[in-house]
Amino acid sequence: MVDASSAYLAIGLMALVTLGTRIGGAYVMRFVPLSARVERFLEAMSSSVLAAIVVTFVARGSLRELSAVAVAILVMVAIRSPVWAMIAAMAVAGGWSMLAG
Amino acid sequence: MDLPETSPPAGSSNTSRATSAPVTLTYEGVVRGARRLVPVSVFVIPFGIAYGVAAIEAGLTVDQAIAMSAFMFAGASQFAAIDLWQGPLPYLSLALVVLAVNARHLILGAAISPYVNQLPPGRWFLALCLLSDVNFADSYKLMKTGYRDAGLILGGGLLMWVTWLAATIVGVFAGAIATNLDYLGVDVVMAAFFGALTVGSVSGWRTGLPVLVACGVALLTMPLLPSGWNIIAAALAGGVVGAFLPVEEKGDREPTAHG
Numbered sequence: 001m002v003d004a005s006s007a008y009l010a011i012g013l014m015a016l017v018t019l020g021t022r023i024g025g026a027y028v029m030r031f032v033p034l035s036a037r038v039e040r041f042l043e044a045m046s047s048s049v050l051a052a053i054v055v056t057f058v059a060r061g062s063l064r065e066l067s068a069v070a071v072a073i074l075v076m077v078a079i080r081s082p083v084w085a086m087i088a089a090m091a092v093a094g095g096w097s098m099l100a101g
Numbered sequence: 102m103d104l105p106e107t108s109p110p111a112g113s114s115n116t117s118r119a120t121s122a123p124v125t126l127t128y129e130g131v132v133r134g135a136r137r138l139v140p141v142s143v144f145v146i147p148f149g150i151a152y153g154v155a156a157i158e159a160g161l162t163v164d165q166a167i168a169m170s171a172f173m174f175a176g177a178s179q180f181a182a183i184d185l186w187q188g189p190l191p192y193l194s195l196a197l198v199v200l201a202v203n204a205r206h207l208i209l210g211a212a213i214s215p216y217v218n219q220l221p222p223g224r225w226f227l228a229l230c231l232l233s234d235v236n237f238a239d240s241y242k243l244m245k246t247g248y249r250d251a252g253l254i255l256g257g258g259l260l261m262w263v264t265w266l267a268a269t270i271v272g273v274f275a276g277a278i279a280t281n282l283d284y285l286g287v288d289v290v291m292a293a294f295f296g297a298l299t300v301g302s303v304s305g306w307r308t309g310l311p312v313l314v315a316c317g318v319a320l321l322t323m324p325l326l327p328s329g330w331n332i333i334a335a336a337l338a339g340g341v342v343g344a345f346l347p348v349e350e351k352g353d354r355e356p357t358a359h360g
Contacts, residue, residue, distance in 0.1 A: 002188040007165050010190045014182055014199045015172035021203040022232045025210025026217050026225070034211045037344050044343020045336050046205040047302040048315030049198065050295040052335030053181055055316045056323060057292040065289055072293035073300055082297035083147050089293030093286030 064100070068093040122249045124216045126224040130252020134236065135260040137253070141235055142264040148176050149265050151290040152183075153272020158282045159183035163273050170269035174231060174262050177298065178202040180291040185329050194329030201336040209237040216244045217251050224251070231258025307346055315339030 028034060058066050072089035076082060149170070156166035161183060169179050178199040185195055209232055210217075217228045228251040236257030243253060276282065303309045319335035326334065 002160060002186060002190055004162070004165075006188070006190050007161070008168070010182075010192060010195055011165065011169050011172060013192060013196050014169075014178070017196050017199050018173045018175050018178060018203050018206075019230065021200065021206035022210060023226065023229045025207035025212075026214040026229055027210075028207075029211050029214035030218055034208070036348070039208055039211070040346070040348075041340040041344035042204045042208050044308070044311035045201055045340030046203075047299055047308065048311050048339020048343075049181075049201040049204075049332060049336035050177065050302075051299045051312045051339070052315045052319035052332045053184065053198075054292050054295045054299065055319050056332060057184070059320055059323060065292065068286065068289040069292045069296050072289075072296045076297040076300040080301065082294060082301065083144065085297035086147065086151060086290055086293045089289045089296075090286030093289040094284050095286075097281075097283045097286070 064093055064096040067096065122247070124219040124244075124249050124251055126220055126228055126251045126255065128252065130250030131256035131259065132252075133250070134240065134253035134256025134258075136256075137239055138235060138257040138260050141239075142260050145176075145235075145261060145264050146268045148294065149268020150272035150275065151287070151294070152176060152179055153269040153274075154276035154279070154282065154285075154287050155180065155272075155290050156183050156269075157273055157276030158287055159186045161186060163277060166273045166276075167266070167269055170266050173199075174265055175199075175203050175206075175233070176265070177295065180294060181332075184291060187328070191327070191329055194327070194333065197333045198329055198336075201333060205234075206232060209234070209241075213237060213241055213244070213254070216249075217254070220251060228252075228254050231255060231262055233258060233261060235261055308343075310346065311339035311343040314342045 025034065054069060058069050068089040071092045072085040075085040075088045152170065153166055156169065156179075157163070161169070169182070173179055173182075181198050181202050182195055185191060185198065210229060213232075217225055220228060232254060236254050239257055240251070240253040244251075276287070279285065282288065299312060303312055315335040315338055317335075318338040319331050322331040322334045325331075
């Protein structure tokens with residue numbers, strides 16, 4: 001269980017960090033231009049972090065989670081629609097839970 | 102919100118140049134920005150609902166789940182945060198994971214800086230405080246062709262914010278009513294969404310290799326590091342690989358659409 005005060009502390013902290021990313025890029029540009037290498041770092045990092053979260057989730061889960069994520073990726077590759085990828089994964093995972101018990 | 106329609110502009114520092122007419126931020130610009138994004142904002146609704154339901158399942162209260170959407174307004178990082186939502190809350194890894202997921206905002210802000218940095222401090226803040234992929238893509242396109250009202254960014258952001266919040270509220274109450282969310286597959290929404298976003302951001306080995314390295318590092322360090330830190334290690338590793346890959350020779354690079 002997470003108590004209310006630590007929950008709001010965490011939300012406030014994350015809100016500040018997010019706001020920092022929104023204003024930080026333009027702020028830094030007042031003093032030094034962002035180098036192309038720094039931009040490549042940030043760009044690669046923001047896709048890497050999402051991929052890392054997915055593989056961690058799958059590694060912690062069972063075949064149910066693996067199948068759902070695999071289907072989401074296949075749908076995305078096939079029709080490039082994140083909404084349908086999400087719906088397909090939910091259908092696989094939901095169906096799996098119903099059949100398994 | 103991080104929708105995969107746009108990628109951040111690589112090398113915006115090359116494309117930044119001084120602009121002639123002064124940049125303003127007016128009410129008309131705000132209204133125009135909001136109107137322009139009405140069709141796009143609809144696509145945020147399913148994700149907002151999914152986030153709301155998933156947040157309740159992760160153990161957030163109704164107020165906390167809604168507060169997170171209101172104050173963060175950054176879908177991918179909110180999903181990432183609720184994935185780490187276990188008491189005692191790991192503040193540092195929450196902050197760092199949110200920083201890594203939202204790092205792309207830094208690139209968007211840098212790209213649009215030639216325009217917004219002409220504004221006085223208060224308006225400068227207003228123009229940037231709701232910056233996201235969607236309103237960036239729309240405003241950047243217009244401002245490059247000579248439009249000078251940064252209200253466009255704020256207006257688009259406000260519309261997306263209201264939509265995101267409303268969709269969250271729907272999801273939160275749906276989640277609070279539903280009994281067994283596993284039957285709906287809600288627990289896989291985040292992974293499916295992130296998997297789709299990753300696929301959308303990869304085009305060729307330059308973008309693919311950092312992601313592969315990150316996956317490897319995440320798996321290898323998972324048994325060694327406390328919760329969330331394997332993700333931070335993986336994000337850093339992927340970022341470093343991306344930064345040091347040989348650069349493709351291209352001219353004036355711009356934000357490109359993936360899909």
